[in-house]
Amino acid sequence: MGTDCLFCRIVAGEIPATIVRETATTLAFRDIDPKAPTHVLVIPKEHYADVVTLAEGDPGLAGELLGTAAVVAEEEGLTVDGFRLMFNTGPYGGQEVFHVHAHLLGGAPLGPMLCR
Numbered sequence: 001m002g003t004d005c006l007f008c009r010i011v012a013g014e015i016p017a018t019i020v021r022e023t024a025t026t027l028a029f030r031d032i033d034p035k036a037p038t039h040v041l042v043i044p045k046e047h048y049a050d051v052v053t054l055a056e057g058d059p060g061l062a063g064e065l066l067g068t069a070a071v072v073a074e075e076e077g078l079t080v081d082g083f084r085l086m087f088n089t090g091p092y093g094g095q096e097v098f099h100v101h102a103h104l105l106g107g108a109p110l111g112p113m114l115c116r
Helices: 006-011 051-057 059-075
Strands: 019-022 026-030 038-044 083-087 102-106
Touching: 006 026, 006 038, 019 059, 026 059, 038 059, 051 059, 059 083, 059 102
Parallel strands: none
Antiparallel strands: 019 026, 026 038, 038 102, 083 102
16 A cells, blocks of 8 residues: 555554554554544554455455454453444445554443434
8 A cells, every 4th residue: 555544654653653452464553532441443454445345355364353353352451341343434434544444442331333
């Protein structure tokens, strides 16, 4: 991917991030505009635009992404009371950065899934 992808630039170390977990294929870092007491973004290091293209292009990597999210949830103490793991996909889904990323949210009651 070109240098215009924010998350690719974070992976490359060009933009700083507060990293909470890194594997050979994934990166988890704190969201700069958190929507919950714990808000971590979990991404594959390889660029895929969204969760659909990731699942179709590399199902194994999709599994690794979920595995990293589960480990981070445990390390952040979210597994007892629960958490939300969310992928925004496409404009209607609210996706703003077109590099697949899971939002790991928790640390307080999160309320309803959607605003009405």
